[in-house]
Amino acid sequence: MRIPRIFTEQALAVGAELALEPGPSQHLARALRMGQGDALRLFDGSACEYQARIVAADKRQVVVTVLESIPGVAESPLRLHLGIGISRGERMDWVVQKATELGVAAISPLYTERTEVRLRGEREGRKQLHWRQVAISACEQCGRSVLPVVHEPAALAPWLQGADGERRFVLHHRATTAPRGTELPASINLLVGPEGGLSEAEIAAAEAAGFESLALGPRILRTETAPLAALAILQARWGDMGSLD
Structure with a gap:
């Protein structure tokens, strides 16, 4: 057993x-x-x-x-902070669970222009506690001994202002570049939008805050798929996941 x-x-x-x-x-x-x-x-x-x-x-x-x-032996040397537009139904639970398995250090649920979920008062606190429990269960399963921080839901603008990763990426299907560079960053902020993606104004605000636009390929990925694909790529390039190179 x-x-x-x-x-x-x-x-x-x-x-x-x-x-x-x-x-x-x-x-x-x-x-x-x-x-x-x-x-x-x-x-x-x-x-x-x-x-x-x-x-x-x-x-x-x-x-x-x-x-x-x-x-504990399961923590990545790359400190990843995922900012993710809050999505509907079980999609957010899925992202929190799988991002935890992929080694993120922190998760920030974000309100963006196209976020359809608007939490208020006690409901916001209950959701944060629920997502933290999802992360705990994922840690129990995947072997992590350190819990990722699940922050309170926040507006996008202050999150951008507080982003302090050595590299910062905003993921959107209009971008044309993959993550580049050989220098090993210690920390990364990754921004992903909700269903419908980020608006052009939000992408511009992210770029003004030092975020590099990032594309993953020619296909448009769903909001619950995109952050996980990006996290796996970043962990393979600069973290602790095996690379195929």
Whole structure:
């Protein structure tokens, strides 16, 4: 049986005994049917993970003891910050999940001219927490020990002003260039629009903020496909994914 990886908000230390939160507890006890003596791995977002063992379990609570610290090994040397226009339905969940698997360090959901989803008040906060949980689940699956930061939804203009990546790219189908350069950047900001893409004014604003226009090829990609293709290319060129060169 594959040893499950579980995220906890509690700070972990070797020798500690702790009760896991209700969500992870119910997943382990009910879905996976794990109990006393079973092994698992825990991580708290601190770049390490820990071998642990269940010492008590019922359907509502699982208590574990932390046995050993193991350095995390799944973080990319390239710090990628994805700014993505908020899309409808499950598309945003898909992007958050797969971008996490592809190693992004941060995700910023953005309101743009063509964003059809407008969140307000408590709904905005609930969506941010939901997307963070999607990222947590993706980290548990893919082996990451550090959670990507999922920022609050924001307007495009202030996000552009705060972009501080060594390289910055805005993805749109009217661009003609692929990512170029041999010098290894430590950080990249990547901007992708929602359904319908970015407007010409938004692309111009991004370019004025130091973003390079980026194309991925002759085909127009859907909003949930484009950022993932771009992230894979950037990771292969400057990050930790294998290149075919």
